[in-house]
Amino acid sequence: MATWDDVRRIALSLPETTEKPSYDGLPAWKVRDKGFVWERPLRRADLEALGDAAPAGPILGARVPDLGAREALLADDPAVYFTTPHLDGYPAVLVRLARIDTDELTELITEAWYARAPKRLAAAHRAGPPAG
Template sequence: MPGWDAVRRIALALPETTERPSYDGLPAWRVRDKMFVWERPLRRADLDALGDTAPDGPLLGVRVIDLGVKEALLADDPSIYLTTPHLDGYPAVLVQLDRISLAELTEVVTEAWYARAPKRLAAAHRAAQGPTSG
């Protein structure tokens, strides 16, 4: 089960990433000052909205490229990905860190970085990674 050290290691390995607290003082990672992943505990309104389905483990907020990707992640594995009314209409999901594999965490953090990185920086990073199979 990956934790905050894994999130930190994955995020900071991406080009031009910095770690700086979010507006609420919790850890957040940014590329050129655009937040792409952050610690996001559930707030009272979230708990009220989720009721008995509210998870109690650590949650990572993750930016996605668009609402279609958000819906796909939520449908793909609701045991890992969730959302709250606060995130309605916003391209981000919450990830249950105690349920995601390290490989999948690496993928979602990296994709979040691509969603927020400037196009030239993202293209340079993709080129440096070489061709991928798939």
């Protein structure tokens, strides 16, 4: 079970990441002012759309590279990943934080970071530290 402390630790370990409150005052993590993961409680419209399937507990929003990646995550593990009509057509998923392990969370957050980081910064991170 992952926690907000895990999200914070993983996100802030990535280059040039900052934690800044989102427009609604909730935690959000950004790379050069582009959000890649954020706390995303369900809103009234979300609850109405999801009905009995609406999860309880903490919800993480995460960017994904594209809509294909989004659909793959939603299909692969619907116990962890879900969406709402509000996110239709948007490359992001919602995550039941209590149902994701920290290894998968690390992969998700890192991929979200790559989806939003400038190309040169992402390439430098993928290359790793300089040899020597």
